[in-house]
Amino acid sequence: DQQVKQNSPSLSVQEGRISILNCDYTNSMFDYFLWYKKYPAEGPTFLISISSIKDKNEDGRFTVFLNKSAKHLSLHIVPSQPGDSAVYFCAATHSGNTGKLIFGQGTTLQVKP
């Protein structure tokens, strides 16, 4: 069973516009969520995270929103830049476990100049 789902395999936006990447989860035990970015032939790199005690976390152009009742989170990138083109993974974990991450399938973002 897929505990973390990213239902959009790909997203294309124009440079300067907003990119919104979505993620849904099923396990109510999850209390910490992360977004990773991955370029080809490289490992995922950490982008931004949010604890379940918050509903929003912002870091520069990146904002993550968490809706616990809907078990949904989203990553907003504004303004989008061509260098943001990559695969974005949503991941979840819960305190009391070993810190292992449960990843979604990923969304490929293309930002067009």
Add this chain to the structure above:
Amino acid sequence: GAGVSQTPSNKVTEKGKYVELRCDPISGHTALYWYRQSLGQGPEFLIYFQGTGAADDSGLPNDRFFAVRPEGSVSTLKIQRTERGDSAVYLCASSPMGTSGSSNEQFFGPGTRLTVL
């Protein structure tokens, strides 16, 4: 500074052979994780080490897979009698400690692409 490194970057082997994949974590990181990423999927957890011991191996798919971290630093993932379905990118990550939360960001290596013919 040096990040997580993995060798080899690519490994092609024949069905039934034995392979070893190596991970060098960031110095001082006590927690080390192995993940496997199949085409079109996200990374899937395999095993977690805290120091020298495997604290969670619940993600290993079967007994053909084994991993060690004898001195609490470098780790080796070993796969016996490889099958075509083992073909994937094997990712290693390390973190300062093995807990969830902001203090435990996982830093990933570039991965080893394993192809079983």
